[in-house]
Amino acid sequence: MTQIRFKELVKAVVVFASLVSSNHTFAQQAITFVGQTVDQTDFLALGFGQTAYYFPQFGANNAVTERATNDNMRLSVPSWLGFQFDISAPDRTFSPDAGLIDLGPPLVFGVYSEGGKSDWDSFTLPDGSTGRSGSVVDLATSDNSNNTVNRIQLGSNVPSSFFLRIVIDNTNLEHNPVSRLAARGDSDNGGGFDVRETLTNLTVNGTTDIYSFRYDNFVPGDFIKIQLNSGDLNIGAGFGGLMFDVIPDANFDQDNDIDGADFLTWQKGFGMGTTFSEGDANYNESIDSTDLSFWEAQFGTSLPPLAATRSVPEPSIATLLALGALSLLIKPKHVTA
Numbered sequence: 001m002t003q004i005r006f007k008e009l010v011k012a013v014v015v016f017a018s019l020v021s022s023n024h025t026f027a028q029q030a031i032t033f034v035g036q037t038v039d040q041t042d043f044l045a046l047g048f049g050q051t052a053y054y055f056p057q058f059g060a061n062n063a064v065t066e067r068a069t070n071d072n073m074r075l076s077v078p079s080w081l082g083f084q085f086d087i088s089a090p091d092r093t094f095s096p097d098a099g100l101i102d103l104g105p106p107l108v109f110g111v112y113s114e115g116g117k118s119d120w121d122s123f124t125l126p127d128g129s130t131g132r133s134g135s136v137v138d139l140a141t142s143d144n145s146n147n148t149v150n151r152i153q154l155g156s157n158v159p160s161s162f163f164l165r166i167v168i169d170n171t172n173l174e175h176n177p178v179s180r181l182a183a184r185g186d187s188d189n190g191g192g193f194d195v196r197e198t199l200t201n202l203t204v205n206g207t208t209d210i211y212s213f214r215y216d217n218f219v220p221g222d223f224i225k226i227q228l229n230s231g232d233l234n235i236g237a238g239f240g241g242l243m244f245d246v247i248p249d250a251n252f253d254q255d256n257d258i259d260g261a262d263f264l265t266w267q268k269g270f271g272m273g274t275t276f277s278e279g280d281a282n283y284n285e286s287i288d289s290t291d292l293s294f295w296e297a298q299f300g301t302s303l304p305p306l307a308a309t310r311s312v313p314e315p316s317i318a319t320l321l322a323l324g325a326l327s328l329l330i331k332p333k334h335v336t337a
């Protein structure tokens with residue numbers, strides 16, 4: 001066991017011991033910053049965004065600005081991630097706080113998109129397509145904090161753990177949320193809550209970085225918010241894209257091992273099914289060779305990953321510790337601590 005893995009085990013023990021000793025149930029929502037990926041533009045190579053992604057104003061040939069947030073976007077999201085681009089809808093994804101952007105047609109309201117600039121980084125997206133990056137820009141974050149992402153609504157089938165990855169620093173030092181990057185969660189259910197992980201004083205150098213946050217125990221009706229601050233009175237902050245991943249789980253029948261029965265489930269669901277129990281290991285509502293690769297990696301594993309354990313049925317503390325350690329050990333290698 002490497003030193004790093006030992007540290008992860010210790011971390012798991014600490015995390016789970018604190019959960020066991022708290023008065024809260026295991027359903028308590030949490031957001032944890034899990035790492036920064038520095039100066040990388042090839043998301044396919046990183047294995048990022050295998051569950052979902054949103055890239056605004058992607059691959060524009062000429063410079064454009066003040067466009068709608070869904071103009072020329074690349075969006076691939078499962079139904080449990082609700083993006084709403086209608087700025088007048090109550091569950092709108094992007095903040096209207098910047099008001100009407102009226103610098104000639106087209107008129108847009110609130111957060112806008114821009115791109116096509118030759119000095120911004122080019123991306124390789126999770127699907128392998130390449131092109132110039134764009135950004136969403138929120139003028140209400142000019143040395144002020146604003147919920148640029150007002151709401152990404154979580155729906156049924158939301159997995160109990162998932163990663164949100166926020167892409168910044170792709171805009172040649174324009175629009176960076178240097179002073180604040182906060183991943184938040186909130187809810188309309190049960191009186192609501194507000195959990196957040198806030199990063200300040202980010203270091204940027206003009207080449208793309210990705211900040212990854214893990215969301216735990218969010219349920220349908222909860223939603224994601226993202227808060228930015230440029231640290232400059234004249235600069236609206238933004239981000240170059242969002243990606244989502246889950247801790248893949250190939251124990252489709254939820255018994256105590258990952259074996260041939262799970263393979264048969266995947267085989268039956270291949271190209272047809274959309275749910276975890278039909279063989280969708282990464283919760284992107286598509287059952288394909290990627291899901292098979294997760295089964296191959298986990299074949300022979302004798303305990304189910306915690307990621308799939310929606311409710312913990314009165315286990316012993318020792319069992320919980322083992323499950324927590326296992327889930328950390330099998331998390332994707334690209335999630336840097």
Ligand SMILES: [Ca+2]
Nearest residue numbers: 039169205207
């Ligand atoms: Ca950078």
Ligand SMILES: [Ca+2]
Nearest residue numbers: 251255257258
């Ligand atoms: Ca199984």
Ligand SMILES: [Ca+2]
Nearest residue numbers: 255257259261
């Ligand atoms: Ca089995």
Ligand SMILES: [Ca+2]
Nearest residue numbers: 280282284286
């Ligand atoms: Ca899948």
